[in-house]
Amino acid sequence: MQAMKLAVALHRELETDLSHQVDVYAAIERLGIAIAFLPFTNLSGAYLPPAERTGGLTGITINSRHPRSRQRFSAAHELAHYLRDGIPVEDVQTEFFPRAQGAAGEREFVAEAFASWFLMPRQLVMRYVKRLEIGKNPGPEQVYSLSLAFGTSYSATANHLVGLGILDIRQFRRLSEIAPKWIKSQLAIHGPTDSWGDVWRIDRRGDAEQVTPRPGDEIVVALEEIPSTGYTWQLARPPRGMSLLDSTFELPAGTDANSEEVFGAAGTRFVVLRAEEPGRESLELIKKHPWEPHGEVVDRFRLEILIQTRQEGFVTAPTG
Numbered sequence: 001m002q003a004m005k006l007a008v009a010l011h012r013e014l015e016t017d018l019s020h021q022v023d024v025y026a027a028i029e030r031l032g033i034a035i036a037f038l039p040f041t042n043l044s045g046a047y048l049p050p051a052e053r054t055g056g057l058t059g060i061t062i063n064s065r066h067p068r069s070r071q072r073f074s075a076a077h078e079l080a081h082y083l084r085d086g087i088p089v090e091d092v093q094t095e096f097f098p099r100a101q102g103a104a105g106e107r108e109f110v111a112e113a114f115a116s117w118f119l120m121p122r123q124l125v126m127r128y129v130k131r132l133e134i135g136k137n138p139g140p141e142q143v144y145s146l147s148l149a150f151g152t153s154y155s156a157t158a159n160h161l162v163g164l165g166i167l168d169i170r171q172f173r174r175l176s177e178i179a180p181k182w183i184k185s186q187l188a189i190h191g192p193t194d195s196w197g198d199v200w201r202i203d204r205r206g207d208a209e210q211v212t213p214r215p216g217d218e219i220v221v222a223l224e225e226i227p228s229t230g231y232t233w234q235l236a237r238p239p240r241g242m243s244l245l246d247s248t249f250e251l252p253a254g255t256d257a258n259s260e261e262v263f264g265a266a267g268t269r270f271v272v273l274r275a276e277e278p279g280r281e282s283l284e285l286i287k288k289h290p291w292e293p294h295g296e297v298v299d300r301f302r303l304e305i306l307i308q309t310r311q312e313g314f315v316t317a318p319t320g
């Protein structure tokens with residue numbers, strides 16, 4: 001409760017845009033805190049209040065070797081130490097409920113809860129739940145999609161959804177037994193370039209949304225197409241910072257492609273891209289007859305793609 005109020009108050013103070021993924025690093029920067037990503041062996045992150053050895057700076061350090069979602073969680077966790085505790089804290093584990101007892105246990109418990117509420121504020125969660133038409137007790141693929149939207153891990157997302165009453169304990173336990181790696185293999189066409197990579201499966205409901213892949217991630221845009229109309233989805237222009245891996249059409253499973261019933265049937269076009277270079281790109285797909293270069297565009301689909309930079313070293317060192 002205390003953690004949630006603290007997160008709500010900070011978003012209010014910073015006037016955070018809660019319609020998209022929370023930019024925790026921008027929040028840290030705005031608070032005048034220096035942030036560094038360092039290759040720790042056993043720390044998730046640390047909080048350093050201003051002291052002689054920090055040259056008077058307030059600092060947060062994050063493990064540069066951790067996955068992006070974990071780093072974001074650690075950053076929000078350290079933010080709680082900044083807001084509440086004001087003492088130097090070194091965190092071995094974040095994203096796991098701490099086992100320490102007493103005052104330290106309470107402090108870590110609040111920091112973990114704060115990180116969840118800060119990265120997954122109710123308003124943001126409800127916006128995506130509505131947009132993606134997610135009902136009570138969503139399945140693994142939906143929880144994974146939400147985790148990508150929030151920039152949090154699958155397990156941290158599932159845990160928070162319990163607190164919000166979207167998942168019950170039984171479904172939470174079921175989801176906890178499923179590895180994100182398996183979910184990704186279900187969603188991927190080619191697969192990301194490394195095992196930490198993500199698969200962004202976007203359908204019509206994602207029109208005009210913003211996605212935040214890392215280089216190496218796979219983006220699969222799945223849109224309806226009816227072959228008998230001759231209209232097909234295609235890229236309006238070659239995308240920057242991404243490569244087009246594939247564009248394939250599939251009829252629903254079980255459809256006999258030789259049967260006459262297929263005429264007029266709807267299937268799915270899968271446009272598969274791979275994020276390559278950090279940067280921002282407005283991806284646009286248009287639906288038209290492929291044989292008419294200047295033919296009528298009967299439908300459009302847009303996606304804002306913010307390919308993330310790998311974070312290493314001293315990212316911000318505020319001056320003044």
Ligand SMILES: [Zn+2]
Pocket residue numbers: 077081089090091107108111
């Ligand atoms: Zn901590």
